[in-house]
Amino acid sequence: TDEKTGLQAKLSKVEIDGTGDITFSGDIFTKDGRNVGDYERTMNINTGEVHNGLFTLHTEYQGSGFGGRFYAHAEESLVKHKANKITVMANISVGGYAWSRMGFDFDPDKQGGYDKWTRVRLLDKAREEWKLQFPKAKYPSMLMKKNYPKTHPWDIAAMQGPDGSAFGKGFLVGETWYGVKHLNPQDTGFQVGETYYELKGYKKAKVKNG
Numbered sequence: 094t095d096e097k098t099g100l101q102a103k104l105s106k107v108e109i110d111g112t113g114d115i116t117f118s119g120d121i122f123t124k125d126g127r128n129v130g131d132y133e134r135t136m137n138i139n140t141g142e143v144h145n146g147l148f149t150l151h152t153e154y155q156g157s158g159f160g161g162r163f164y165a166h167a168e169e170s171l172v173k174h175k176a177n178k179i180t181v182m183a184n185i186s187v188g189g190y191a192w193s194r195m196g197f198d199f200d201p202d203k204q205g206g207y208d209k210w211t212r213v214r215l216l217d218k219a220r221e222e223w224k225l226q227f228p229k230a231k232y233p234s235m236l237m238k239k240n241y242p243k244t245h246p247w248d249i250a251a252m253q254g255p256d257g258s259a260f261g262k263g264f265l266v267g268e269t270w271y272g273v274k275h276l277n278p279q280d281t282g283f284q285v286g287e288t289y290y291e292l293k294g295y296k297k298a299k300v301k302n303g
Contacts, residue, residue: 098159099124102132113139121150121159129154134167141177158293164195165295168286172276181272183246189268190261193246196286197272211270216241219249219264230255246272247285 094101106118114137121130129151136143150160171179180200183192199212220236233252235244252261274282290296 095159095162097162098154098157100129100154100159102163113137116146118147121163132163136171136176141175143171143176143179145179145181158295161191161290161293161295165290168276169296176276178276179274181274182269183272184267184269189270190250190265192272193250193265194285194289195274196247196282196284196289197274198245198282200271200273202273203271212244213241215249215268215270216244218268219252222264223254223260226260227255245282246270247282 101122101124102119103122104117104119106116108116108118110116114135116133116135118133119131120128121132122128130149131147132149133147134143134145145164148160148164168179179197181188181192181197183189183197203211216236216238220232223230223232223236234240235248235252246265248261250261250265252264254260274280274286277283287296
């Protein structure tokens with residue numbers, strides 16, 4: 094139950110197949126029992142890999158923070174249950190931007206078509222967009238081709254134009270890419286996600302010594 098919106102996420106179905114995949118499906122309800130969304134997650138018990146599938150929420154609750162709190166809570170539970178990584182297909186409106194803020198990186202295991210070269214494809218496209226918007230400005234360091242291997246989605250998301258505009262957000266909204274997040278506290282993407290959750294208030298900030 095989400096304290097701020099009163100919405101409740103309830104598990105409705107669990108399916109297990111012969112490959113070790115367990116699919117969890119559920120619905121999201123208001124206090125008066127109205128269905129306003131649904132979700133689906135699949136976890137493989139042999140590999141510890143989780144795939145974030147479906148998540149929908151009625152427009153009246155979009156922007157309420159419920160989605161972020163729901164996901165942060167789910168991820169915390171997955172860490173406790175020893176899942177080792179989560180994969181997503183970042184798309185649908187703000188998905189390409191939102192998943193980057195949560196610490197998802199480009200998935201190197203996706204092969205074939207543009208998926209094999211998602212990093213290069215997106216960064217080349219970002220360079221083109223930068224030149225269209227700011228023809229007289231130099232490329233930021235992360236858009237220099239020599240730095241492509243070191244540039245992550247969260248780097249793109251944080252990019253600002255020379256006028257202070259949110260270039261990265263505007264670019265990533267609506268973009269499609271395959272993402273992966275390793276549930277290892279030492280992983281940079283995991284740390285990026287934790288910082289984001291704390292800043293957004295999805296999780297309580299952890300007290301750090303020193």
